[in-house]
Amino acid sequence: QLNINGQKNGQAIERRVKFSSEVNSLGFANDELNLTILLAENNPRPLHERERSYVEIIVPAGSRMREARMEGKDFINEVNYFQEAGQTVFGFWVELEPGEAKNIVLKYQAPLKNYTESGYGLNLFKQAGAKPIEFKGEINFEDTAKYGSEQRVIRESIDADKTIRF
DSSP, X not given: OEEOTTOOOGGGEEEEEEEEEEEOTTXXXXXXXXXXXXXOSSOSOGGGOSEEEEEEEEEETTOEEEEEEETTEEOGGGOEEEEETTXXXXXXXXXXXXXXXXXXXXXXXXXXSXXXXXXXXXXXXXXXXXXXXXXXXXXXXXXXXXTOSEEEEEEEEXXXXXXXXX
């Protein structure tokens, strides 16, 4: 998440992420990212009460957005799509008043290259200076030669960049 206009309210923002992935034997993952962003009521920067941030979600190259909702309303036409460092990026603006929370749900399909040989990986990035992110993840593997049918669940507080490999 990028902070714009010098508001620097990173310590006043809480982020919770729920991620689920259905990995199929054809090499695609159908992913759902549920992101909740809350601006604390006791905002330490009273001159900048409204928080305006640009959020970027980095996904595998070639990923396709299927659905984007903010507070239950479709906002897929407000999501920017671009390529950066060999990855696809979904970017969008979020504005919050003190004490306000926004829920964002993104559903997308991601191609997985050689995951049966090299494994499935999930990279989690935390913005420097921001509070730890409460992360809950669930990955379901369809019946494949490497994994069989199984489910993996992750629950962590992310306080630094992290890679999870399966």
